[in-house]
Amino acid sequence: MSPLIGISIVLFATAWILFHHAKNPSLDILGSIPISWWLNFAGRQIITLQLALWSQYILIDILILSYKPIANLLGPLLTVWAIQSRGFNFTITSWGIANSILP
Numbered sequence: 001m002s003p004l005i006g007i008s009i010v011l012f013a014t015a016w017i018l019f020h021h022a023k024n025p026s027l028d029i030l031g032s033i034p035i036s037w038w039l040n041f042a043g044r045q046i047i048t049l050q051l052a053l054w055s056q057y058i059l060i061d062i063l064i065l066s067y068k069p070i071a072n073l074l075g076p077l078l079t080v081w082a083i084q085s086r087g088f089n090f091t092i093t094s095w096g097i098a099n100s101i102l103p
Contacts, residue, residue, distance in 0.1 A: 004050050008043040015039035048102060052095035060086050 015036040018024060026034040063070050064082050071079045085093075 002050060004046050008046040011039045011043035011046070015043070044102075045099075048098040049091075049095055051098050052091050055094050055098075056086065056090045060090065 018034070018039070019036040024034045024036055026032055030038065060082055064074070064079060065071075074082070
C-alpha cells in the first residue's frame with residue numbers, strides 16, 4: 001500500500017469523526033465550509049493523484065514501452081509523443097482528467 005493512500009485514509013477517518021461526533025465544525029478563516037469537507041477534498045486529491053500515477057505506469061510503461069504491437073499500431077510519431085509525455089506532463093494531465101470525470 002502506498003503511503004499516500006494511508007494518508008488519505010487518515011484524512012477520511014478524521015473527516016468522519018468530525019462530521020458525526022464533533023457537530024461538523026468550521027473555522028472562520030476558511031469561511032462557512034466545514035473542516036470535514038476540506039479533509040475529504042484533500043483525501044480525494046490524493047486518491048486521484050495516485051490514480052494518475054498508476055495510469056501513467058499502465059498506459060506508458062507497460063502498454064507502449066513493453067508491448068511491441070501497440071507501439072507498432074500507434075506508429076513512430078504517437079509512440080515518441082507518448083514516451084516524451086512521461087513524468088510531470090502526463091501526471092498533471094491525467095490528474096486533471098481524473099478530477100473532472102470522478103464525481
